[in-house]
Amino acid sequence: MLNNIQIILVGITHPGNIGAAARAMKTMGLSQLRLVQPKHFPCAEATARATGADDILVNAQCFETFEESLRNCHIIFGASVRQRAIAWPTLTPKACAEKALECADNVAIVFGREQSGLTNQELELCNYLVTIPTNPTFCSLNVAAAVQILAYELRIKHEELKIKNDNSSAKTVFPKFHPPASAEAIAQFYQHLEQALIDIDFLKPQNPRQLMRHLHRLFNRVQLLDSEVSLLRGILTAAQKSVQDTKKTD
Amino acid sequence: MLNNIQIILVGITHPGNIGAAARAMKTMGLSQLRLVQPKHFPCAEATARATGADDILVNAQCFETFEESLRNCHIIFGASVRQRAIAWPTLTPKACAEKALECADNVAIVFGREQSGLTNQELELCNYLVTIPTNPTFCSLNVAAAVQILAYELRIKHEELKIKNDNSSAKTVFPKFHPPASAEAIAQFYQHLEQALIDIDFLKPQNPRQLMRHLHRLFNRVQLLDSEVSLLRGILTAAQKSVQDTKKTD
Numbered sequence: 001m002l003n004n005i006q007i008i009l010v011g012i013t014h015p016g017n018i019g020a021a022a023r024a025m026k027t028m029g030l031s032q033l034r035l036v037q038p039k040h041f042p043c044a045e046a047t048a049r050a051t052g053a054d055d056i057l058v059n060a061q062c063f064e065t066f067e068e069s070l071r072n073c074h075i076i077f078g079a080s081v082r083q084r085a086i087a088w089p090t091l092t093p094k095a096c097a098e099k100a101l102e103c104a105d106n107v108a109i110v111f112g113r114e115q116s117g118l119t120n121q122e123l124e125l126c127n128y129l130v131t132i133p134t135n136p137t138f139c140s141l142n143v144a145a146a147v148q149i150l151a152y153e154l155r156i157k158h159e160e161l162k163i164k165n166d167n168s169s170a171k172t173v174f175p176k177f178h179p180p181a182s183a184e185a186i187a188q189f190y191q192h193l194e195q196a197l198i199d200i201d202f203l204k205p206q207n208p209r210q211l212m213r214h215l216h217r218l219f220n221r222v223q224l225l226d227s228e229v230s231l232l233r234g235i236l237t238a239a240q241k242s243v244q245d246t247k248k249t250d
Numbered sequence: 251m252l253n254n255i256q257i258i259l260v261g262i263t264h265p266g267n268i269g270a271a272a273r274a275m276k277t278m279g280l281s282q283l284r285l286v287q288p289k290h291f292p293c294a295e296a297t298a299r300a301t302g303a304d305d306i307l308v309n310a311q312c313f314e315t316f317e318e319s320l321r322n323c324h325i326i327f328g329a330s331v332r333q334r335a336i337a338w339p340t341l342t343p344k345a346c347a348e349k350a351l352e353c354a355d356n357v358a359i360v361f362g363r364e365q366s367g368l369t370n371q372e373l374e375l376c377n378y379l380v381t382i383p384t385n386p387t388f389c390s391l392n393v394a395a396a397v398q399i400l401a402y403e404l405r406i407k408h409e410e411l412k413i414k415n416d417n418s419s420a421k422t423v424f425p426k427f428h429p430p431a432s433a434e435a436i437a438q439f440y441q442h443l444e445q446a447l448i449d450i451d452f453l454k455p456q457n458p459r460q461l462m463r464h465l466h467r468l469f470n471r472v473q474l475l476d477s478e479v480s481l482l483r484g485i486l487t488a489a490q491k492s493v494q495d496t497k498k499t500d
Contacts (some may be wrong), residue, residue: 026487029385043422054391081277093402133405135279140302145274147399152399154345155383202488218478222471231464238452239489 001156002029004106007147008069010122011034011113019049019057020144022110026053029158034249035061036069036110064121066110074106075099078118078126078145081139089128096130097153101161109150111143121124189229190216196236199243252408253352254284254356257397258319261363263289269299269307270394276303278401278407283310284319284358288310307432316360316372320433323358325349325473328368328376329396331389339471341379346380351411355430361393362431365470374466375433377473438477440466446486449493 007025008163012018022033033056035041038153041062047054062197070076077096091099099108102139104208110126112118132149181189194212197203224232257275262268267292272283284307285291291312297304313319326345339351349356352461360376362368373379380404383397430437444462447453453461474482 020395026388026397027384027391029388051392052388066396094484108349117491130368132402133409134277135405138276138302140273140274141277142270142273142301145277147396148395148398151400152382152402155385156345157385188348197488198487200485200488200492214394214478214481214491218472220480221473222468224468228464231461233448235452238447238450239492242450242489243492 001101001102002104002154003031004099005154006032006073006106006108007031007151008032008036008066008108008110009038009068009143009147010110010118011038013039013114013142015040015043015046016049016149017114017134017142017144018060019046019051019053020041021049021147022046022053022056022101024144024148024151028148028155030151030154031056031059033057035060035062036066036070037064037247038062060126066125070108070125072106074105075103075107075128076126077107077109077125077128077130079109079111079130079132080117080123081132081134081151083147091092091130093150093153094130094157096128096150097157099128100154101157104193108203114143121200121224179226181224181226185226185229186219186224189219189224189233192233196240199240201243251351251354252279252404253281253351255280255322255350255404256356256358257401258286258316258360259288259393259397260282260286260290260316260360260368261286261321262335265290265293265296266299267364267392268310269296269301269303269393271397272300272303273294274394274398274401276306278301278398279308280401280404282305284293285305286309286319287314288312300306301389303420314375316375317437320375322356323433324355325353325357325378326376326401326429326433327357327359327378327380328373328381329359329361329382329400329487330373331382331391332369339467342382343346343380343382343400343403344407346378346400347407347414349378350404351407353430360432361396364393370463371372374470375437385406387452389479391435396411407475420469429476431474431476435476435479436474439469439474439483442483442486446490449490 007021007030009018009021016037018038025031038073042057046057050057077100100109110118132141132146138144193215198205257271257280259271259304264372268285268288275281275283292307296307300307327350350359382391382396443465444453448455
């Protein structure tokens with residue numbers, strides 16, 4: 001459940017980042033924000049950057065210490081871009097999302113300070129380190145951008161689980177607004193195409209080269225819809241008609 | 251190759267978003283930024299938000315029109331959070347990253363205006379729509395956050411491919427027998443198609459309906475090769491010629 005996931009931001013100095021993180025969360029369906037010693041909060045800049053996600057800021061809980069902010073959380077993931085000297089159990093963002101959504105209880109995903117991230121003491125309180133892959137020569141990921149990436153992976157996993165649950169409870173029926181063309185319709189289209197190309201004198205029956213093969217290869221790639229076959233055949237008929245007109249006037 | 255990927259931002263009004271997008275790109279190893287009619291650029295706010303990715307801003311190219319910004323790009327992905335009324339071939343960010351990195355040539359990933367995204371006219375120039383999954387009740391994703399998500403998926407795929415290549419003892423080289431058509435060639439093909447449809451009296455300029463849009467949608471799905479564009483234009487010329495013959499004999 002996305003509602004069980006607590007996003008914890010530790011020691012953020014720029015309030016804009018808190019607002020941007022709230023917006024990142026809400027776009028992906030997260031709602032629970034906890035703040036540890038934010039330098040400025042509440043703050044107009046945070047609200048401005050949240051643009052519509054200010055409910056998350058209003059409901060955000062503030063804590064004096066990191067330990068307190070972990071209240072009621074059963075699994076704690078610490079986000080990092082750096083490879084730490086100490087070997088830590090490290091997850092990808094995707095694996096973190098899977099583990100977080102498997103858990104029926106509250107989990108915390110923790111993001112550290114803009115300049116220095118989480119301290120080793122803070123990491124020691126985490127069950128897992130989540131490492132976001134970055135360019136090794138420039139790993140300066142903005143904290144709200146890091147929240148966005150984790151929130152995105154959570155959304156992806158959440159939607160996968162939802163589809164899985166929907167399929168198991170009741171069969172989902174996808175309405176077919178755009179039916180693909182049948183094999184017969186496609187075959188008739190190719191016949192029509194070949195005749196039209198002969199009529200406009202582009203295809204010479206005595207020397208067809210590889211022409212129709214190339215056109216098959218092209219149109220087979222598209223998986224034409226019924227409506228598209230009708231459209232293309234309408235064009236062919238119009239082209240044929242113009243040639244017939246020529247012949248009449250000859 | 252990450253260096254082949256052009257991030258195109260169209261009509262951005264807040265320079266901070268351009269800076270944040272540049273930072274998002276650089277953290278994931280992207281470098282090529284193109285801007286279409288940015289409201290303020292260059293701008294101190296963009297540089298401030300780029301924090302260390304200002305080389306990307308310095309090297310960014312500005313364009314007056316979206317069409318010009320697509321120069322040399324062979325596949326164009328348009329990013330969107332909305333589900334469009336018209337059915338468009340839609341990819342997830344992950345599938346977009348896979349396709350983009352499969353292509354040996356330049357590809358473009360395009361992001362639209364803060365308020366309104368890309369216009370339907372702009373989307374018609376795209377081969378694919380990339381839809382970032384969001385909370386259905388709050389899909390107001392910041393444009394730099396959208397860049398971050400796509401850039402992240404590109405990084406993930408890039409690292410997967412690198413591992414794969416490192417593991418294969420002999421380097422596989424894919425010969426380019428079938429170069430895809432460039433955006434310019436495709437644009438010229440559409441112009442030629444439209445004119446030919448007018449010439450054969452299928453498209454009425456005073457009542458064009460959705461005709462060209464449907465044809466864009468069809469041919470954009472194919473990713474036409476250079477040789478196929480030549481073939482199709484040959485057919486169009488033959489059709490036009492038969493009409494000219496009619497007119498001569500009138």
